[in-house]
Amino acid sequence: MSNPDIDIVPIEVTDDALVRSWIDMQTAVRRHDLPGMDLPLPGLQRLRLLLQPESIKVERWAARIGTTVVGSTTLVMPTQDNQHLVELELEVHPEHRRRGIGTRLAEFAERRAAENGRDTLLTGVVDSLEGAPRFDHSGQHFAKAVGYAEVDNEIHRRNDLAFIDEDGLDRLRADAWNRAAGYELVRWVSEAPEDLLDGLARLNERMYTDPPQGEEMDIRPAEWDTARIRDIERTMAERGQLQIGTAARHVESGEVVGFTSIAVNPGDEEHAWQGDTIVSPEHRGRRLGVILKIDNQRLLRRYRPMIRYVHTWNAEVNDHMISINEAIGYRPVCRDIDVQKKI
Numbered sequence: 298m299s300n301p302d303i304d305i306v307p308i309e310v311t312d313d314a315l316v317r318s319w320i321d322m323q324t325a326v327r328r329h330d331l332p333g334m335d336l337p338l339p340g341l342q343r344l345r346l347l348l349q350p351e352s353i354k355v356e357r358w359a360a361r362i363g364t365t366v367v368g369s370t371t372l373v374m375p376t377q378d379n380q381h382l383v384e385l386e387l388e389v390h391p392e393h394r395r396r397g398i399g400t401r402l403a404e405f406a407e408r409r410a411a412e413n414g415r416d417t418l419l420t421g422v423v424d425s426l427e428g429a430p431r432f433d434h435s436g437q438h439f440a441k442a443v444g445y446a447e448v449d450n451e452i453h454r455r456n457d458l459a460f461i462d463e464d465g466l467d468r469l470r471a472d473a474w475n476r477a478a479g480y481e482l483v484r485w486v487s488e489a490p491e492d493l494l495d496g497l498a499r500l501n502e503r504m505y506t507d508p509p510q511g512e513e514m515d516i517r518p519a520e521w522d523t524a525r526i527r528d529i530e531r532t533m534a535e536r537g538q539l540q541i542g543t544a545a546r547h548v549e550s551g552e553v554v555g556f557t558s559i560a561v562n563p564g565d566e567e568h569a570w571q572g573d574t575i576v577s578p579e580h581r582g583r584r585l586g587v588i589l590k591i592d593n594q595r596l597l598r599r600y601r602p603m604i605r606y607v608h609t610w611n612a613e614v615n616d617h618m619i620s621i622n623e624a625i626g627y628r629p630v631c632r633d634i635d636v637q638k639k640i
């Protein structure tokens with residue numbers, strides 16, 4: 298069917314039946330496409346409809362047949378940088394695929410992007426890896442069919458905390474500290490200490506420029522300040538998300554030279570999500586990355602001892618970060634191909 302009979306409507310948090318049907322559709326998509334992976338958390342999905350940081354504008358749209366949600370698209374639009382960009386999510390219920398619903402949603406998203414003054418859409422599609430679970434590849438074929446080009450590759454890895462060799466990590470950490478004299482760690486949960494904020498803002502800016510990134514991928518530099526960090530922290534706290542952070546500080550100068558963070562979603566005792574990790578260039582090569590990641594993972598385990606998996610994504614060519622992750626136990630799950638369309 299090339300012209301499916303669907304309505305595309307905004308997802309309003311107060312429309313309980315619509316929101317339920319949307320979450321059911323997302324759950325069916327995950328079960329079908331990524332069996333064994335985490336499922337949407339209904340409470341968090343509802344909170345996401347209510348609460349967003351000021352640094353992004355989010356539009357969520359559902360494709361319905363009658364009252365049943367059969368697909369959806371989300372446009373995440375940065376407001377304080379990258380104002381050309383839409384980070385897109387798009388999914389169709391497995392029982393309603395290959396009838397043109399995805400195409401209709403993609404066309405609709407392009408129209409909304411243009412109406413919001415944006416000319417670049419960026420999203421991810423899944424590719425299975427040898428020796429890892431076999432996942433659904435519809436997204437890859439679809440992205441090509443609707444005009445998206447591959448611009449980068451990331452590997453999704455996860456660390457199974459049930460099999461962590463803590464003695465091995467102790468040795469790795471002790472060895473790393475031999476190379477890291479003159480630095481100290483600062484740890485926090487949910488709210489970073491005030492005196493770190495300027496340093497964290499500078500490091501967050503570097504996340505847009507330092508990690509290797511595909512040449513055609515159009516992500517541009519950003520400016521961060523303390524208000525932006527506090528706003529994100531506050532939004533996460535209001536949504537019940539726990540953020541666990543560790544920073545490295547150069548003792549003599551007081552400079553914040555690196556940080557890492559992990560987020561845990563409300564009501565999830567199984568999965569945690571690695572956020573950014575960065576060490577500033579002048580302080581690299583001193584094993585601060587290893588120390589930060591081991592310590593922050595241990596802080597997570599103190600707060601949420603039942604958490605089983607920590608997930609992370611790295612550009613396939615980011616050898617330094619990957620070797621750190623592999624050393625502390627992360628193993629590949631799948632490849633996420635970044636695909637982009639210019640309109």
Ligand SMILES: CC(C)(COP(=O)(O)OP(=O)(O)OC[C@H]1O[C@@H](n2cnc3c(N)ncnc32)[C@H](O)[C@@H]1OP(=O)(O)O)[C@@H](O)C(=O)NCCC(=O)NCCS
Nearest residue numbers: 387388389394395396397398399400435436438439440442
């Ligand atoms: C990708 C997805 C949105 C496609 O939805 P859909 O409603 O089936 O898409 P359409 O019917 O509009 O498909 C358009 C074209 O994409 C291609 N395509 C889509 N799925 C495909 C598949 N599994 N194998 C081969 N080609 C496929 C075909 O060329 C298709 O046209 P055709 O059916 O006339 O051959 C859906 O499979 C999905 O939700 N996947 C999981 C999430 C995801 O990967 N999102 C993609 C982000 S870009």
